[in-house]
Amino acid sequence: MQKTTKTGFRGLTVYKKSFALAMEIFEISKNFPSEEKYELTDQVRRSSRAVCRAIGEGYRKRQYPKHFSSKMSDSDMANTETQVSLDFAKECNYISEKAYKDLIEKSEEVGRLLNHMVENPEKYIPRGAGNNSRQ
Numbered sequence: 001m002q003k004t005t006k007t008g009f010r011g012l013t014v015y016k017k018s019f020a021l022a023m024e025i026f027e028i029s030k031n032f033p034s035e036e037k038y039e040l041t042d043q044v045r046r047s048s049r050a051v052c053r054a055i056g057e058g059y060r061k062r063q064y065p066k067h068f069s070s071k072m073s074d075s076d077m078a079n080t081e082t083q084v085s086l087d088f089a090k091e092c093n094y095i096s097e098k099a100y101k102d103l104i105e106k107s108e109e110v111g112r113l114l115n116h117m118v119e120n121p122e123k124y125i126p127r128g129a130g131n132n133s134r135q
Contacts, residue, residue, distance in 0.1 A: 008059060009059035009060075012059070013113060014113035014117065015059075017106065017109060017110050018051040018055060018079070019052050020106075021048060021051075021082075021103070021106045021107060021110060022045075022049050022051065022052055024106075025045065025048045025082070025086075025103065026048075028095060028103075029041045029044055029089075032089070033094070040085060040088055040089060040092070040094070043081075043085050044082060044085035044086065044089065047078045047079075047082040048082045050074075050075070050078035051075050051078045051079045051082065051110065052075075054071050054072070054078060055075050057071050058071025058072050058074075058075065059124075062121070062124045063125055063126055065121035065125065068117070068121045068124060069117070069118045072114050072117040072118045073114075073118050075114050076111055076114040076115065079107055079110055079111050079114065082107055083104060083108075086103050086104060
């Protein structure tokens with residue numbers, strides 16, 4: 001189970017890892033060709049950031065397990081979209097094989113953490129929230 005503290009969603013391991021990955025993708029995508037500015041560059045940045053946004057949104061609704069699981073699933077979907085964009089970046093030779101493998105490995109770790117959250121929403125219910133599993 002991921003630790004939740006007074007820092008809220010920012011204290012979640014999955015948030016920290018996905019945020020760091022999004023920032024790494026931002027930095028590496030600065031080297032993409034200018035003709036990709038409104039295509040691959042924009043898309044990989046948006047999808048990697050969407051992972052973090054969905055985690056934050058879902059965390060605020062964690063007292064409702066079904067909604068929480070749905071938002072974490074949305075986050076995982078954005079994570080997969082990021083991986084597809086990284087596939088294109090590698091095949092277009094915008095990133096090295098080494099950088100690609102490193103980014104994909106980090107993304108897959110985020111995916112495993114998100115999957116745990118989807119499958120175990122009860123572990124993230126705030127204390128005293130009761131059982132609102134019908135929501």
